[in-house]
Amino acid sequence: MLNFLRTTWLLYRTHLVRTLRARRMWLVAFGVALAPLIAWIVAQSPRTIRGLDVLTALGFLLTINVMAPLASVIVGAAVLGEELEDRTITYLLTRPISRPAILVGRWMASATVLVALFALSAALLGSIAGQFPPPSDDKYLIPAGLTGALVGASALAVFTYSALFSTLGVFFKHPMIVGLGYAFTIEGFLANLPGKNQALTIQYYVRCFLASQHPQAWAGVEDVVPREPLDAAQSVRWLLGIALVALAVGALALRRKQYELTA
């Protein structure tokens, strides 16, 4: 256990530095910054636009729906996928370390960066949306705590997605393709179909988390409010549970996994 914790911490620190240095992070940072950037551009428009609409439309359609899975797949798939693609995993797998720590430590570093970026982006979006002129009708005021809910939902989304996509790296040689396929074809399809099958997607729980707190605020954005939403606590439990189960499955599989790397 001590070996696991020690190795996890070491790999976390090293991978955190390497993730921040990596060029793919610029791509991710650009994608994450897109929502506040667009909000700021829209704010310069002479039209009367409601801050609530800016926050909900950009926060959901761009950040939660597209950027969270996309950034998570880019960063998450690299957790093991990069080591496999670069064929450097040999150096880790032939060291006296706890193998699950490789997945957990590196995922923690990726999740730290993603959670920080997305939380910052959502907070910034909320702050910019708050600068819009107040609407004539009070029902379009940004409710207190809505930005916080968006920050929480974004963070939970990338936390869970990145855990899932990191685990895909244990099983697949090209986790990116599997992750993209899952996020945008399978999940994109299932999450938008009416019925119980929505519960098979991460999006469902993130949407439940959002909708459970300020259902009126999200009513204007298509697809956010599921027909049978869970409450916030249940959603969080589900999302954390999915992340932990995914990591546990990946970590257990990695203990006996062998990778056939060619020169």
Next chain:
Amino acid sequence: MTAATHTEIYRPFRGALAPSRWAFWPLYRAQMAIATKRKLPLFILFFGPAMTGIVVSFLAYLSFQIEESGSGGPLLSGAGLAAQFAAQLLEVHKLIIQAMTAARYFAVLAMAWYGAGLICDDRRAGAHLLYFSRPLTRFDYMLAHFATAFTFGCFAVLGPGLLICTVATFNSPNFIFLTEKWPVIVGTIGYSLAFVTVLSALILAVSALSKRKSYALAAVFGVFMSTLALGGAMAALMRERQWRMLSLVSHFERVADWWIGSSRSIFRWDPWWSVAVLGGLTLVSFAIVAWRVRRMEVVA
């Protein structure tokens, strides 16, 4: 043997190339052979488009069958029958557009999978050094790569489209779908080829700019999905549908509506704008590929 030194880093090919324009063919064939060697990805990636084509073809078939069995009665006048067929043919348009829409993401996935690594993997493996030491021009090299992505795109988009048109043709009475609605078939082929051309060029450009296949793959999806989300969000915010012009997908849909002959109220802009945007994107993509390939050759 006379002693000689070769201190130049790069020696451009100065010989005379064979006049054949088919120098790209062996490279194209080799790439196709490599790509189709592994059957599982092939099955997974083309299962979606294949199923879409089959299901929609079946729907087209079913609609004509139901129509025929319903129209057998003596009570239906000639004009009524013609009106029913016209309505039925219009349904086939919609089915084709639905099929194209449904197969779109599978097509992007399949094309990106087979196309995203074409140039960046060459550069990583140093394979371009082998190619450029042969009498293969940059154009041939680009053409071979483009043809590879294009072929897979055709499998994913043109295949289902043609299947639906074929089923509709053979099941429509007296091949009326072919004789009366041939512009739909032409439109389907044209749209499919345009979609595949634009996307192939875009994928190659991203591949040429990326360090590795997985990043290229993510970037292609990123462009596709983020512009879609951005267009949708902006249209919702500004309450103007024209903002959907930010989305690449919307431009494809606009062209599909125009060429295949349907009209949806969601798009209010002149279709020529979409043609111009997609054409411009293709040209820019080809320019990027040409620039990067030239750099590869020089660095080689």
Next chain:
Amino acid sequence: MSGALLAADQLGRWYGQVVGLSDLTLSLERGVTGLVGPNGAGKSTFLKLVAGEIRPSRGTLEVLGLKPFANSELFRRAGFCPQQEALYEDMTGLEVVRFLMRLHGFGAAEATRRANEALDRVGLGDARKRRVGGYSKGMRQRAKIAQAIAHGPELVVADEPFNGLDPVGRAEMTALFAQAGREGMSVLVSTHVLHEVEALTHEIVLFHRGRLLAQGPVGQVRQLLSRHPRRVELRAREPRRLARALVELDFVLSVRVAQADGRIDVETFELERFFEALTRIAAELRVGVTSLESHDANLEAVFDYLVA
């Protein structure tokens, strides 16, 4: 069995339908051992199995008395230099080795000290603070060797460690492994360049097409190959006279005199008796033997005979 460096029993490993290694039964003592064989012979597969990177498909393998796959105890006592050039491109040479030493459980200061020491030892002292992405092939090989020896292992497993090194580098790394062997470290080195192994050790294991072909000191292996006559090349002042005398010996198979330079090529099955007889004939006839060489006792000849 546990005293041996390594013991394999009916070891086999295949990749799908491709056989990497087949039915290998082998025992190796501590010391420096060279793994020789052409490309695709199964050397890398064997070393990956020894290093614990992959599992056997069948049979058993013990290294330092331990089953190698995912065995932390073995990883503490062994160092692996893989064949692939891969290293962490965005880190400096020092960062890479230090990071890997930290994974071995060393504290920060000790890991740094060991990393510096190993990098100095492989001749990368000056480049330790340069990013690996800017390293040449030879420098990468040196960095890979550094990470394999930095923790002072009992066994170093090195897969083609001389690839990409210039002649000076090859000589330096050969000397390094030889020195490591003298210091009590066991070394298992694979290569398809035969003279590199000869410079390092006489203990060889020869693979071909996934099977063990021969094992032991090169000279002894050669002696086992009785179906191939030994060739001796002679030069003398009076070659034809000497050749005439040699033809008379019943254990000499053939004698050939080169027209141009008078070189005599002799083939015999009994080398020791031939040398005795030659000494006697040279003294009696005074034909002036100026040189005597037997080229086919070297590794290259052994290899040629075995895989031909």
